[in-house]
């Protein structure tokens with residue numbers, strides 16, 4: 001049978017074929033010219049699934065860097081992971097090409113079903129992302145703007161000292177409580193209750209559920225996204241019921257503190273905060289109110305766990321390195337004296353303490369692998385093909401423990417940041433530990449302020465030392481937990497006031513408000 005085709009259809013068919021051949025050729029040539037970055041060889045279908053470490057991935061990724069170079073890659077079930085093991089390459093890709101590398105991975109369980117995709121850390125790149133970032137920038141985006149919140153930082157850190165004095169053995173929970181108190185004060189002007197605070201409990205519950213929902217390998221739906229359409233009643237759809245319950249905790253965490261601010265504003269009793277200043281500024285549209293609510297919740301979820309890790313690491317470092325603590329105390333004594341507590345106004349006069357703060361950020365990696373960036377289009381970088389959709393992971397732990405950059409990188413040594421003749425200061429770790437490009441941590445000034453004031457006030461009034469039990473010195477070990485946010489593993493130390501004067505400073509009525 002002969003089929004007569006209209007010449008137009010024939011021409012269309014032909015051009016489609018040519019277009020197809022052209023695309024194939026481009027793809028072939030692109031791939032031919034530019035291979036994926038090197039890495040361990042995977043197996044068919046599943047790729048490198050068996051090479052993936054189950055804990056402290058940053059250590060394995062750093063070893064791959066030694067073998068394969070500063071950009072290496074693996075593929076897990078079709079998902080390309082590009083690992084960056086030097087600051088230079090992270091800056092070249094994530095900072096300088098931020099128009100390509102600013103998206104986030106799509107997480108089915110935590111992001112889509114539970115709803116964390118509405119918080120900034122998981123928000124896809126786009127208009128809403130830009131609006132949240134603008135809000136953050138206007139309210140905590142520089143040291144100058146941050147000034148308005150510094151009294152709240154000092155106030156809550158004084159409360160921290162009182163709690164530590166009363167129960168030094170509960171150090172880690174005091175640190176957590178204080179981080180929550182500072183961020184709830186800044187986000188909502190809310191003063192946390194001494195015990196069993198409902199907002200702190202709610203936020204702790206939500207962030208714990210976040211960790212469970214986003215744990216790698218935790219839910220099949222993350223591997224087979226179509227499962228998200230399975231109805232709630234379907235046998236085995238346990239994950240849907242969990243998602244629904246966790247989503248309701250998240251909504252409470254977003255709505256309840258927001259409603260509290262509105263009530264306080266109506267009663268004329270609202271304290272200055274991120275939320276109150278925006279709610280007061282004008283009549284918000286419902287979209288603007290949505291942005292505000294979820295940005296404030298992003299503040300909480302971004303801040304609550306991170307500074308906790310850094311400040312706990314500070315206490316560990318002071319336990320392990322008493323000569324460092326002593327030098328910082330001598331500096332504080334000579335600059336501030338013993339009649340008052342140090343404050344932010346002293347910061348410029350305390351070079352050793354400032355170096356110590358940098359060393360806290362370097363020595364303990366709070367976010368060892370930052371948060372993955374997602375490539376929004378194909379790219380060729382350094383001769384390597386980076387396909388659209390690849391997850392690009394800067395190995396911040398490696399960047400801050402690279403012996404080529406930091407001398408004796410595992411030692412806690414603030415001196416490395418002090419310029420001396422013949423030995424320039426080593427690079428400031430804060431340039432990398434807060435991430436890169438358009439996704440760089442928007443809370444970095446707040447984090448830096450919290451860590452500074454905690455170190456300064458704690459060293460001014462406490463001596464921190466190794467614990468002695470039954471005549472035996474307990475030697476703490478610096479080891480960290482696995483996770484997006486990594487914490488020093490629990491350790492014991494002794495915390496005693498430095499003098500009677502220190503006790504009275506901590507207990508001073510002036511500071512108890």
Ligand code: HEM
Nearest residue numbers: 120121302303306366367370371434435436439441443447
């Ligand atoms: C020791 C303290 C902290 C460290 C080391 C830290 C580190 C980081 C890192 C590495 C990222 C990912 C950046 C990237 O993708 O390139 C990030 C994102 C983020 N951080 Fe922080 N952070 C800290 C404290 C804070 C605080 C106090 C806040 C809130 C006030 C905060 C809010 C956020 C938010 C909302 C994001 C998501 C940004 C986005 O996706 O656009 N962080 N942080």
